[in-house]
Amino acid sequence: MERYLVKKWLSLELRRLHGSLNRTTKLLYYVHLRLAKLTTFETFNLFHCGILDESAALRMRLNVRKTKKLAQIRSTRVYNHPEPAPGVTSHTFYPRLINKSAAQFTSAEQDLLQKGMKFSLPPVSQHNVKENIVADVAPHVIHRPPDLLTKIADIIQSATTPTLKDITKRTILSIREKIRTHHLILIKADKGSTMVVLDHADYYHQMMECLESLSAEFVPEFDFGDYNGKIRAAINKSKHLLDKEPIRNSLLLPNPSVPRIYGLPKVHKEGSPLRPVVSFVSAPSYLLVKFLDNWFKQVTCFHSPLSIKNSVELVSDLTQTPPPTGKHPCFV
């Protein structure tokens, strides 16, 4: 139990420190920009060298101190938890790819699919890749000296750019062909980064079962155009809450469509039932709902007692709240 708490505490502390580090880095960047404008290059370079020396000395001092601290903690560590037996892992990890269809994938295809949906493939050709990067960087480089952009461009031009290999191209094409011929669907699992391959018919059947279990009904008289028109009319007619025209215009969603439902398979449960998810991003009332949610919270000064904003607030709450004297469980 205490191990869990310590790990949680340290993770939150780590997140807080990363936040502070990001903030400080941003501020340092702004100071750097301003200072480079106000001072000459030689003065700034001399000053910067001094700061680098000072930082190196501080880093060394801190390293010595932390190493000493770590050695002290290691020497006083108490092993109060049993070690897992050899060959037995304490965690169960799900495979990155679960194939629930009749199609068979080769090892190369499986390796590619296991990389997940966020895996970015290298560009197909090197044509204008480096030039585009330089063009993106150029407006942001306003430092002195003026030849800095040339140096950056030289570094980018001299770097090697990977391109999509022919074997990977062939693997992608074969995966595409299998998906097309076997009518497959590639979706992310409900928890984790697992990819699931399903037959389209199975997915459709499971989704219909899921909708039936939710008592969903087909409404033949529903007209999406009518509904969209009503929402737009309600926004345009609202003269009190939405008193300015730019606000009203900002709540009108261009090209709205019917919210889509999709299912994420729960691979950690028996039978892998689907978890229905409805994406309301394209719904006509999406922006209006967001606006009203903020408005209600502001007007009523709503603050949920059971929710926290971020890890920093959690740490400060945990450190400031004293342990209760009653029988309610809590950890401090």
Added chain:
Amino acid sequence: MEYRKLRNQIHKIESANAALLMVLFRKYSLKIVNYSSHIRYINQCLREDLTPKFVRARLYSDSPYVKKSWNAI
């Protein structure tokens, strides 16, 4: 709150003179070294399953059910 603080600091930087900027540059550079050192220390503690001194984790509960369920974690 944090965002407002950051915005004020940026505003201060934008209107600062060279002397103040040099002081701020030194301060932020050293701060980054401090944060990085502490992050490395905590990462090492997490990797080796160590408990630093600033962590004081205790469970307060009279309920045997809670104790049993939390001990199972």
